């Protein structure tokens with residue numbers, strides 16, 4: 001099993017080529033010595049593009065043709081090891097319909113990366129990518145959108161009637177911070193693992209970039225303390 | 237290549253029941269399998285694997301031979317053995333035993349033993365039924381690796397004890413409240429957390445439980461983050477939290493003992509016909525509804541009785557008027573169906589709204605109950621019927637349109653009605669009851685979530701405080717329950733029963749909210765003793781679908797209703813939610829009724845639509861809805877006969 005999760009990451013495009021050896025495994029307890037870091041991953045995209053199918057394919061290796069559409073919010077955890085670091089990816093999957101926006105967006109906060117998904121046979125879902133990105137950045141309260149790890153997934157690449165041009169989506173990715181793009185199929189497992197792992201790699205890459213500018217690695221704690229002090233001062 | 241796993245335990249004839257709650261067990265679909273305890277390179281794993289079997293289904297009663305426009309008999313030959321095996325494989329289970337947090341065993345009087353495993357992240361697996369024994373042996377084997385302790389509050393619940401050395405070094409600063417409480421109170425809390433009065437002090441108890449009883453594995457990320465924000469961020473969602481004043485009176489009104497109620501047999505065909513006069517009018521509607529509430533409707537007459545419950549026919553209609561009414565409804569349906577059917581492709585190109593809805597419906601119809609016989613298989617014609625009804629509903633109620641969740645509500649109705657027109661009108665009747673769930677602003681959903689909170693605050697202060705202090709006071713995890721009336725939580729027979737019970741509107745308004753409370757009550761120990769936080773609670777609640785006992789939940793919910801009805805201290809805002817008469821002049825002195833209860837109408841924070849406002853003239857706004865615990869409302873001086881009250885005074 002482990003062999004085919006492979007070291008050959010091939011995105012349609014993207015800038016992962018410079019990142020160290022990809023060597024991951026999904027088994028639990030692979031590395032008993034270190035605690036794994038929790039990564040919150042949010043899957044977004046129009047209803048029916050295959051978010052839940054992608055999540056299930058990645059986490060349990062299955063594709064269920066009889067699945068339901070999502071109501072509310074669901075999440076699954078998956079332990080991965082990337083470049084020797086252990087992560088627990090907590091993947092959040094929500095319902096795509098506009099109507100449930102106000103009950104979906106609170107879950108964006110605290111996300112470490114975001115997978116924006118469209119279906120290659122659904123032109124509208126491609127057109128809506130910008131809307132999803134905007135919604136995410138706004139509600140996740142992310143200031144620096146350019147340096148946030150987005151990964152773009154063009155799902156259902158197994159189908160015949162593709163309507164989204166490769167050049168259009170590549171152009172979109174170029175205009176959106178050179179986000180890595182993967183043409184995936186939850187149905188036949190094409191590129192699914194690669195896409196999710198790319199999210200971790202993208203995060204590491206951007207994190208390393210930020211860390212080199214800071215001496216203290218413990219940014220999370222600092223932020224938290226700052227927040228708490230704030231609260232105290234304004235709530236009296 | 238990894239080394240061969242070492243088999244430490246193996247047992248066959250371990251089943252997963254796909255339909256757990258069927259009243260007649262022969263309708264259940266059992267998937268047989270084997271359970272293993274394996275020592276692998278990566279650790280110790282419990283696994284359950286489906287075995288190849290002859291037949292998955294014994295739904296002999298579901299050979300659909302239908303009348304009318306709907307009918308589908310699946311081609312049994314086409315169902316190859318391999319698709320069945322695939323279907324079963326999706327239930328396969330495998331987890332590291334160090335991820336195990338707790339498990340629930342069957343009650344001793346259950347026919348055979350089953351175990352429900354619950355992981356640290358809240359993942360809850362379907363029950364494994366040991367039809368030929370072996371559950372004890374498996375647990376014995378597990379004890380070699382894990383320290384297992386039985387819950388003091390729920391004899392069926394077992395908790396895996398973690399020994400996390402980090403825990404002791406956890407700073408006491410994390411909990412400022414700690415230093416404020418006397419040692420006495422603290423030990424009392426620990427000894428008897430379930431009956432000691434709580435209130436704003438759940439933090440203390442939770443923390444102490446963390447430290448002293450079941451050390452928690454710390455997660456590197458503060459998981460409360462999301463939830464904290466969720467509470468702030470759902471606009472219009474009002475969750476009342478009590479302030480923590482310097483001097484706090486913690487009171488807990490003890491409700492009268494929850495009475496035992498019993499369920500009864502379904503409304504039988506003979507009884508139903510006896511209730512019709514010679515012209516076909518229904519006599520004693522209230523009595524009929526009482527029977528339905530108590531036991532549901534016999535499957536053979538459901539198709540007829542639902543039409544009355546859903547307003548398709550008037551209770552006072554006659555055979556004759558019903559024939560006319562039906563004719564009118566058929567015409568009306570096809571008139572509306574033609575409206576969208578006759579839109580040409582050219583027109584559609586310039587009709588984005590309709591096109592959008594059409595697309596949504598198409599996508600959802602292919603994802604609605606495809607495991608059910610009635611809808612399974614590729615190209616099943618019933619999917620088209622589902623599609624057409626939803627499209628026609630779009631024309632019938634264009635303002636609302638199609639919203640995800642509607643297909644779930646329609647599906648059981650279509651299965652019962654077996655007819656496109658009848659199913660449409662019954663669906664429209666159901667939508668009349670629940671359309672606020674689907675409105676653009678989601679106010680209906682938000683209102684119900686906050687009503688659950690208000691009810692819980694009074695009925696079970698402890699669980700309510702636990703949920704609040706674990707970022708779940710928004711009750712968001714009940715969202716799916718409410719949106720589609722538990723449709724995804726139960727199998728078809730149970731959904732049908734539950735819905736007909738709810739449609740009687742007995743014993744009270746908003747009975748479904750009390751069912752939410754009842755289910756949560758059954759999960760209380762699991763949530764609290766596993767110290768589940770926001771994400772774990774959400775996951776656990778998402779996962780217990782098909783593991784909820786409907787009859788038990790209905791009984792408990794009715795019991796809660798009786799308690800609220802009998803309790804003289806039930807605050808008026810709680811009474812109003814469930815439609816109990818509020819009589820401010822009687823027995824309840826002014827001081828104990830909700831302060832500022834009236835005059836809150838049109839509160840800007842809970843800007844209720846008119847139709848909701850009518851029924852909830854005093855929906856309390858946030859902050860002051862804590863009738864049970866705020867000092868000015870505490871009813872220390874009034875102690876009605878059947879209400880015990882315990883009062884704890886704490887000074888900061």
Ligand SMILES: Nc1nc2c(ncn2[C@@H]2O[C@H](COP(=O)(O)OP(=O)(O)OP(=O)(O)O)[C@@H](O)[C@H]2O)c(=O)[nH]1
Pocket residue numbers: 045046047048049050051052053054064065067068069070071094095096097155156157158159184185186187188602603
């Ligand atoms: N051919 C093909 N079909 C897919 C693929 N992924 C998903 N599907 C199908 O597309 C439909 C939608 O998939 P879901 O995973 O439910 O989509 P979703 O994005 O989660 O949708 P919502 O829950 O409504 O937001 C289902 O019928 C899937 O079987 C894929 O890679 N290829």
Ligand SMILES: [Mg+2]
Pocket residue numbers: 051052053068069070093094095
């Ligand atoms: Mg989904």
